[in-house]
Amino acid sequence: MLKDKFFKEINNKIHPNETLVATHCCYCAMQCGMNLRVNTDTNKIIGVEPRYDWPVNLGKMCPKGVTAYQQTNHDDRLLRPLIRDDASKKGTKEGFREASWDEAYDLIVRKVKEMQANYGKDSVAVYGGVSMTNEKCYLNGKFARVALQTRYIDYNGRFCMASAASGLNRSLGVDRGSTVPWTDVHQTDCLFLAGSNASECHPTMMFRVWEVQDRGGYLIVADPRETALARRADVHLDLRPGTDLALANCMINLLNQNGHIDKEFIRNHTNGFEETLEVVKQFTPEYTSEITGVAPEKLIRAAEIYGKAPNAIVMFCRGIEQQEKGTDNVSAYINMALVTGKIGRPKSGVATITGQGNGQGGREHGQKADALPGYRKITNPKHVEEVCKVWGIKPEEMPLPGVSAYEMFELMENKTIRALFLLCSNPAVSAPNLNYVRKVLKEDLEFMVVNDMFLSESCEFADVVLPTTTWSEDEGTTTNLEGRIIKINRAQEPVGESKPDWLIQVELAERLGRGDYFRHLKTAKDVYDELRLASKGGYADYYGATWEKIEKQKGVFWPCKDEADPGTPYMFLDQKYYYLDGKAKICALPYRPPAEEPCEQYPLRMTNGRVVYHYLSGNQTRRIPFLRDMCPEPFVEVHPETAEQYGISHDEVVRLFTRRGEAFYKVKITEAIRKDTVFVPYHWGHEQSINLLTIPALDPISRMPEFKACAAQIEKQPERVNIR
Known part of the structure; x- marks a missing residue:
């Protein structure tokens, strides 16, 4: 009680002429709770205070979080639209001039109509980001498919979370980043972290990791580097980059050989076990050591610890996911939980440690090339019909699936895609094989519009740059790495003439002649309420997660189906997985090496x-x-x-x-x-x-x-x- 009273006093302590706005960090998917300090005289954010009442981070913040507020009123903020008048300077920061919104909109609409008239609707594409709110991500998908009527939309999660999504979907039938709430992490008996440098990438979760060991539990880390996390591990599996699948297969083989599998769970709740045993039997510690470089005794010890632990959570991150076999890696590590039955209960399960702030919600509501709101599939006629009813279009009007983010650059090169809307992403830095990508943006793409708050490297290839708000100048929701829907609150008015991305799209839709489908969306809450309706009945069902419930409950875990539903912190407590037979899939996954192995020239x-x-x-x-x-x-x-x-x-x-x-x-x-x-x-x-x-x-x-x-x-x- 004294502790709670102290935290409450700290949270309520403000300086004269200041107010605190409770919100969340704009960076990683921890989405740590924070209070922004706002000067009531100037209506400017001037600082940040810890928020001790938020259950995920309990007042802890990282260096990025404590300085995040400094971006809002930064001198580099874009204040007015920019139009490039000198095409010869594309690929640089030069050649732009400031313009009015009307002039920028007129140019964009003229170019879009011209290209679609000459080359078809699909000649224009949309490339989104998942550092945006759910409202913006949802509207991005609707804008592409209803306003532009193009099939080509994808998002930067393709470079971040796509393998986690695919692996979770394949193994469990649904992609929610964590099967347990983060408040369970420190209570488990064993954490197995694969491909995660959490001590630097997600530092505000580390107090929970250390507490596992302080309580007598174990930490196993698979990583080529001896990070701070790996140094504290009970077992550090120091594998060669790109060999995770061999390591995970070895774990399954050892768990089976040593009697650490749950035969009843496997029989009642899974498919594919026998096929998987046949694949993994060759992965002895010695053979696996030859592939991974990890000493056999480390492999044996890791399997023993995980196998004997009463409760355990397998966590994975970009290290295993950003590979040519990333989906297989994810499913292979999920296999560990499935063969031991350590899933579908408190303190045990699997989790991807999401990187981008809204990496979970941003992939659930229509930004992906083949996805519709509620994690529906655009290839499923029933799903299409359900979304079309909300959007007010006919099913035959729904565009076909598109292609992935990198493949969009290939379509730009061959002139299938001629114009691009880029929102909240920076592929001129984040895409692979950048010499090729930059060449495509500079020489092959005919017209590009970028929404950004700063003049990013990607803006240097743009023809029009539209100034957007930061997270603290708008409101909405994001979905953190647990699957907890949270509320972002506005702390100050937008600087200059910047506008939220969702409003820009509503205004552009009107000018494109598609305003009937958008003009009712006058606030971010309007967009969210439509998202809730569009997601109703889908796997990622947000319908019951109203803004009011989110604030009251300190977040709502999806699925949340109606007003009476408090949400779903734990997945699969009934051991029903998202397949017709209710069973999860233990995946048989033959090993294959990285796409490019060392050689004499590149050793x-x-x-x-x-x-x-x-x-x-x-x-x-x-x-x-x-x-x-x-x-x-x-x-x-x-x-x-x-x-x-x-x-x-x-x-x-x-x-x-x-x-x-x-x-x-x-x-x-x-x-x-x-x-x-x-x-x-x-x-x-x-x-x-x-x-x-x-x-x-x-x-x-x-x-x-x-x-x-x-x-x-x-x-x-x-x-x-x-x-x-």
């Missing part, structure tokens, strides 16, 4: 990831002085023995190159990386982007590129190179 394995001070492409965080000062530039991690072999020293600039491109980085010598592997963080653009080097090999199911593994080489430079 190293290259991987990449985040640092704690930056977020995604860095478009937001590289502008914040503290974050920029703490990590001003990228680097390449090299093991000391590898550095000695190449004759390179700490802080020396080297050329790192692959078959697709090159970049120059300072060397960071560390024993935390494997001898056969190099690591580079991916938050920088232009010639510092690691995606100049990455391979666009796509997962056959999720269409996720293989960001996390390719063959590379380091070259010592005769003279010090100036890094731009």
Whole structure:
């Protein structure tokens, strides 16, 4: 009681002429609760305070969260629309002039109508992002399919969450990122984290991770790097990048051999066990060690700990998902929970540690190439009919499925797609094989509109840039990594002439002659209420999760079917999975190596990831002085023995190159990386982007590129190179 009273007093403590606005962080999918400090005289956000009443982070914040408010009134904010008058300067920040909204809208509408008249409706495409609210993501899908009437829409979650979604759907029949609420994490007996550098990417969950060990539980980490998380692990499975599937198959083999499987659970609630046993039987610790580089005794110990744990949660992240076999990796790790029956109950289950702020909700309501609101499928006639009733269109008017994000660039190159609307994403930094992507944006795409709050690297290829609001200047909902729908609250009025993305689309739809389907959406709440209706009856059913209920309950877990439904914090408590027979699938998954293995010319394995001070492409965080000062530039991690072999020293600039491109980085010598592997963080653009080097090999199911593994080489430079 005293603790609660203290936290309440802290939350209510404000300075003169200030008010606190309860909301959530704009960055990762922890969506940590925070209070924004607003000066009531100027109506400007001036700071942030912890929010101790939010159950996910309990007042804890990371360096990005405590400085997030600084982006709202940043000097770099775009205040008016920009139109490019000098096409010769495309690919640079030059050649733009400020314009009115009317002029920008008129140009966009004229270009869209011209191209669709000449080349068909599908000549215009939409590319969205999942750092937007559910309302914006939902309207993005409707705008593409109803206002533009195009089949081509996809989103940047294709580079982030797509493999997790595909694997969860295949194994469990539904994609909700976590089968348990985050408040269960610290109460389990074993955490098995695969491909996650949570200590830097999701630091506000770490108090729960450490508490597992403090309570006598165990931590197992599969990662090529000895991160802070891996250093504390009871077992660190230091595998080669791209070999997770072999490791997971070995776990299943050992769990079966050592009697740690739940035969009754398997018989009653799963399919595919016998087929899977046949596939995994060759993955002995010794054979798996040859593939992964992990010592056999570590593999044996990890399987023993997980197998004996009364409760356990398997968690995975981009390390296993951003691979050409990312979907198989996800299903393979889910197999661990299914063969042991450690799912569908408190303190046990599976979870993907979502990266982008609305990575869950942003993929549920129509931004994906084949998806409709409520996680319906555009290939299912019944699903199409249900959504068409809400949208007021005929089923035959619903466009066909499109293609994945990277494949859209290929369609731009061959002129199938001639114009692009880009919202809340920065593919000129985040896409793989960037030399190709940038060439397509500059030379092949005829017209591009970008909605952004800053002039990002992708804006440099735009013909029109529309200034959007930050998260703190609008309201709406997001869905965090648990599947908890939360409320974002407006803290100040939009700066300059910036507008929310949803409003821009409503206004554009009117000018495109499709206003009858949009003009009733006058507020973000109007959009959300339509989303609720459109999702009703779908897997991701938000219908009962009103804004009022979200505020009252501190979030609502979907599915939430009606007013009386409190939501679903735990999935599968009834052991009914989302298949016709109610059974989950244990997937038999033969191992295949990465798309590109090391060779004599490219003998190293290259991987990449985040640092704690930056977020995604860095478009937001590289502008914040503290974050920029703490990590001003990228680097390449090299093991000391590898550095000695190449004759390179700490802080020396080297050329790192692959078959697709090159970049120059300072060397960071560390024993935390494997001898056969190099690591580079991916938050920088232009010639510092690691995606100049990455391979666009796509997962056959999720269409996720293989960001996390390719063959590379380091070259010592005769003279010090100036890094731009």
